Amino acid sequence: MSEHPAGLAHHFDDLEQQHAAATLGMWIFLITEIMFFGGLFVGYTVYRWQYPAAFADASHHVDLWLGALNTAVLLASSLTMAMAVYYAQSGKRKAVVVFLILTILLGSIFLGVKVVEYHHKYVDHLIPGPSFSIEGSLTRESQLFFVFYFVMTGMHALHMIVGIGLLATIAVMAGRGRFTREHYAPVEISGLYWHFVDIVWIFLFPLLYLIDRHK
Numbered sequence: 229m230s231e232h233p234a235g236l237a238h239h240f241d242d243l244e245q246q247h248a249a250a251t252l253g254m255w256i257f258l259i260t261e262i263m264f265f266g267g268l269f270v271g272y273t274v275y276r277w278q279y280p281a282a283f284a285d286a287s288h289h290v291d292l293w294l295g296a297l298n299t300a301v302l303l304a305s306s307l308t309m310a311m312a313v314y315y316a317q318s319g320k321r322k323a324v325v326v327f328l329i330l331t332i333l334l335g336s337i338f339l340g341v342k343v344v345e346y347h348h349k350y351v352d353h354l355i356p357g358p359s360f361s362i363e364g365s366l367t368r369e370s371q372l373f374f375v376f377y378f379v380m381t382g383m384h385a386l387h388m389i390v391g392i393g394l395l396a397t398i399a400v401m402a403g404r405g406r407f408t409r410e411h412y413a414p415v416e417i418s419g420l421y422w423h424f425v426d427i428v429w430i431f432l433f434p435l436l437y438l439i440d441r442h443k
Contacts, residue, residue, distance in 0.1 A: 254417040258424050261387075265428055268383070272376045272435060282369030284440035289354055289362065290377065294345050295437040298338050302426045305334035309395075313419045316412035321402055324415065328399040331422065335392045342385055349374070377436055384432060387425045394418050 276283045312327035353361040356375045360367070398418050401407065407415060 251413065251417055251420075254420050258420065261424065265380075265383070268376070268380050269431065269435070272380065275372055275376070276439075279366070279369040279372065280440075282366035283373045285366065286362065286370040286373035287436065287440055289352070290437055291345055291348060292437050294341055295433055298341050299429065299433050301334050301338045301341070302429050305331050305338070306423055306426045308334060309419045309422045313412070313416050316402070316407055316415035317409065319409035321405060321407070324402045324407065325399050328395050328402065328415075332392050332395050332399070335388055335395075339385060339388055339392075342381065346378075349378075380432055380436070384425065384428055387428070391418075391422050391425050394421065 308327045308330040312324050312331060315323035315327060349355055353359050354374055356371045356378065360371050360374070362370045395418060398414055401414065
C-alpha cells in the first residue's frame, strides 16, 4: 500500500485530482461573483446613460488621488500574492508566509484609505439619505450616483475583508508546514480570489473616478 500523501483528503485519488477539483470549485464561485458585480455594473451604466450630467458632476466629488493610491496598492498586492503562490509551488515555506503577510498589509492599507475616503464623504454630507447635500439642481440624480458608489465600493471592501481573513488563515497553515511542492492548492485558489477582487477594483476605479473628470 502506497503512503498517503500529506494534505490529500480521503475522497480524492491523488493530489492532482484534489487540486483540479479545488480550482474548479473556486472558478465556479468566481463566476457567481462575476454575475453579482456584473449586475451592479449594468445598473450603474444604465443610470449613468440616463443621467449623464448629474453623474459627471457627482464624480468630481470623489477623491481621485485616494482612488489612484488604492489602485496602486492593489496592484502591488497582486504582485505579492503571485509571489506567495510561486514560492508555495517551490516549497519555500518562509517566503510564502512573508508574501502572504505583505499581501494582507497591502489589503489593510487599501481598507484604511477607503475608511478615510468614506469619512470625507460623511463630512461633506455626500452619504445618500436625509442629510445628503450637493450643489446644483440635480441633487436627486447625484445622490443616485453615490448610492452606486457606496454599494459597489462597500461590497468590494467586504470582499477585501473576507480575502484578508482567508489569507491570514492560509498564512498560519503555511507557517505550520501544511503545504508542500506537491500540495499548494489552497494558496493558489486563495490567490485566484484575491486577483478577482483586484480586477473588480480595476473596473470600479475608472467608472467611479475617471469618467468625465475632464469636464
